[in-house]
Amino acid sequence: MESSVPNGKEVDCEELAIDIPLALEPAQWPECCIYRIPKKLRELNKDAYIPKLVSIGPFHHRREEMRNMEIQKLRYLREFCYRTRKKHEGLASIIQDNEVKIRHCYSETFELSSKEFVNMILLDGIFILELFLRTREKENDYISSQPWLRAGIIHDLILLENQLPFFVLQKLYIFAFNDSSNCNHREEDAPLVKLSRNFFTYYDRQRESIIGEEVNHFTDLLRHFLCPPNLHPSEHLDNLYFATKLDEAGLKFKPVEKRHLLDIKFPENKCLKYCPCFNLSWVLACLPCLKCFPYLERMQRVLEVPPFEVDDDTEALMRNLIALEQCHYPSNAYICNYVLLLDYLIDTKKDVALLVDKKVIVNKLGSNATVANLINKLGQHIVEGKSCYYDLGRELNDHYDYPLNHIVASLTSTYFHDFWRGTATVIGIIVLGFTFWSFLRPFVMKD
Template sequence: MVVVFNKDLLSWYLITVKLKETIEAGLENTPRSIGSPRPPQQQQQQPPFELPQVVGINGEIEKHEFDQSQANIPRESEWVISIREKLEQARRDEVSSSWSKLCIYRVPHSLRDPADQKAYIPQVVSLGPYHHGRTALREMEQHKWRALHRILNRADQDINIYLDSMKELEEKARACYEQPVSLSSDEFVEIMVLDGCFILELFRGAAGGFTALGYDRNDPVFAVRGTMHSIQRDMIMLENQIPLFVLDRLLSLQLGKPDQKGLVSRLALGFFDPLMPTEPLTVSDRNKLGSSLGHEDIAFDPLSDQGALHCLDVFRISLLHKGAQPVPRIWFRRRSHANPVADKRRQQLIHCVTDLKNAGIKFKKRRTDRFWDIKFENGVLKIPRLLVHDGTKSLFFNLIAFEQCHLNCTNDITSYVIFMDNLINSAEDVGYLHSHGILEHWLGNDTEVADLFNRICQEVVFDINDSYLSRLSEQVNTYYNHRWNGWRATLKYKYFNNPWAIVSFIAAVFLLLLTFTQSFYGVYGYYRPSS
């Protein structure tokens, strides 16, 4: 009996025994001369084959049956076959994938913050396949079916119209999602119809009133109440999106008009307006802004062909729609044959508020509804007002995640948030911006606002040369590095920071002049005495 302490050695032992039997059988079949004696070792009857025993970890002997077919297959062949199967699967994935149509991504793991999953994981309602079936979100499913039932009754339509129409768009819709959707065709089409109609019902209710659509004024979901803010925040998340062409098709079926492209974008802007990080301008302020710019401010038209992909993209386009942005300036020369790679070490666009203030740079609120439109003129940094609330982090986080994933869009939101992150290093910086009307927040204290900007940009990487604020940052840094500006600011804040200091300075200058005059006449009288 042979005792084997390693299972891997068992296979090699069986192969060795089989090869030995084959060789001995070949020797027996070799023709011999008549009368030649058989070797003594061949005349003896061989003992029966006994399976080796394997001693397990716990010391017990494990019994294994000998598989005759496995002994003839080398381990290397099985390994190579498995590798070939994986390569074939990769080839099929490469052929079936359409990377150019991707627009709904999973948030990269490098950006995920386990301490604050509410910023990118829906808490109330799931839309699309990524979070479908989560236990915490099943409560909203019955309200989705209520919305679909009311739409069909209101338009006197059959569900097959929607299902057949979504079947036509299934392949195109699947290509919009980053990860392969494991749902069957029927399940995927059901999600598109159910979630899409739910979104449109919310859009239309926010625009024309839910009671006009037939809902009760005390409806737990389809009414203007506190839950709506949580729904809005979930619907703006990157992982919770439905392709815009799906919503366009569903709205066209509801209204009975085939071409309704752009109407969903207009309804989406009205629904997500409470999430805007800035307050709207009054009519007088808008007129003053238009006259100061020298041209009439062109409003964003969601019905125009903007090429929006989903609701988050529509919201992002609306934030960046006004005004011509400055052309980014190259801060350093790139190598002609090198691929441009974002450098984490070169993301410091500008110094913090405290340092800039000590260098003589002033801060002023700029009257505009374009929160990203920052100007720097004659040592004054003009920043539009920014409203920070409990949904601001989720909004900026998902906008940045979309810009980081989707290569066919600019990084303007990312540039703005990193610029503000550079400005804000402490609660004192937040308080100074708040005192100048630039930053308004409804969080607990200034420290929470500083942590918000510092944490949201912690793992964000972008190319500084592609930032629309690169030229402005260079101008501010040039002003900051000028020594005379720092000396003048020190003199101002140290000796002219209050009226009493100014009075003391004037009195000191006056006494200095009197002392100089007295000394002058004393010396003058000594050398030229009066006759």
């Protein structure tokens, strides 16, 4: 049997034969949930994915600059054994029994012996559990006494390449505390989830909500914090007007606290949708005190946006969440959808200035231009399929394209921007009315 090749020569298939192992490992095991960052994403900012203080798991194992924290892990292992009255051998057996499954959770294979791999996972797992317990009990130790160190460790524990499978921590916790209860996630968070939420409380907006799905690791847990349960991707979002453009069409940006970061809504108002002349934003601009009346507040088109806080750690957080979704949730890439939505809304520092003024963005970087640059770069190399903001984007574009919205917005901005300008406009209209009446009165009285 022969095979053709591009240069036109014929070769025997026997010449192409190679030795193929009878049993190849799959390219990716079903349990895989911890990934090496794709090259294209890493090139954008490699420092956003590399831990600085503590390595967790095999990707950054044996890094020399983290040697001090390895000593701290040994201290925590000793203290954890004292705390729980469990022996090192018993804890290690939990890892040994699940070694194959743990290895399958990583996107790469590692040239580590079974003993070295088990010791690494055990040290890292106990370090995390002891750290969480000390945080809950507010114990003052080497880490908690130095805020910069604790903040740095929190930063390292959210990185995608720096993770342990959550089920490993769960098994160690259950064994250590003899907690065999199977918590119903629909009614209450599992004990370890509670501990984790307490440690990452800064990122947890919905503290009373229940994590009703299985958590793979801490990067995945933070994704649960940010994503509401009611998101549904529909179509690809390929165009949206800038924030300043939408503002010119009379759209109001309203910050909404105590809501998932991705829970952005554009409440429907059929009256204003078809009759923009009933828009009362000009009244509320002149008399802000009237906003206490819900009916008047609803008589303007408002985009409800949970505030997005931008600080020194924002880029690393978002880049790791983006990488997780690109690798593990390509069909439900909600964080990617959110980043691309922001990328559409923000083009220049003027857009950032507007959103900061409306308290939709909390700028802790100082420069609006820096924030605009950060948002625009976050959207690079994201492969997006369907977007959960497609319907929202279409409604916003329809709002901008309706001419009457621009007329009402222009009148509001020019003549009713604030109380004093509105008062001057009203007085001017009254004076104009009296002047016109004075001009017409001789003719009317004459008749």
